[in-house]
Amino acid sequence: MVDLIVKKSKIHGKGVFANRDFKKGEAVIRYNLKPLTKEEFNNLPDSEKHFISFREGKYWLFNSPERYVNHSCEPNVNPNFEDKCDFAVKDINEGEEIVTDYRKDDVPGLNMKCHCKTKGCKKIITNYSERIN
Numbered sequence: 001m002v003d004l005i006v007k008k009s010k011i012h013g014k015g016v017f018a019n020r021d022f023k024k025g026e027a028v029i030r031y032n033l034k035p036l037t038k039e040e041f042n043n044l045p046d047s048e049k050h051f052i053s054f055r056e057g058k059y060w061l062f063n064s065p066e067r068y069v070n071h072s073c074e075p076n077v078n079p080n081f082e083d084k085c086d087f088a089v090k091d092i093n094e095g096e097e098i099v100t101d102y103r104k105d106d107v108p109g110l111n112m113k114c115h116c117k118t119k120g121c122k123k124i125i126t127n128y129s130e131r132i133n
Helices: 038-042 128-132
Strands: 004-008 014-018 027-030 034-036 052-055 058-061 077-080 085-088 097-100 111-113 124-126
Touching (some): 014 097, 077 097
Antiparallel strands (some): 034 058, 052 058, 111 124
């Protein structure tokens, strides 16, 4: 059985959904990352730059399914870049969309309107390094 499926999201575009229950603390998504040089990053089309993280002095391109995890101001997973996966911060039910807080990652140029519609929605999402500069 496939643990995750990508399909249309009510939050934005495509999303990743649990195809089984996950327990709090369980690894939900293992990243399939591709490291890029600055030149490779600069040559990417803008549509692909949305799927980039900058860590360890490198640009990392997220592939499917992790590239389709949408942002929420009330996430059900947290990223752990050292282990290259997202861990459940609460129990996740089958059919539930997997969502993370983009502000916890270093996404170059992150500045977007939030569509999560949660009670604690921040409305605008920017990455940490841009908030302190």
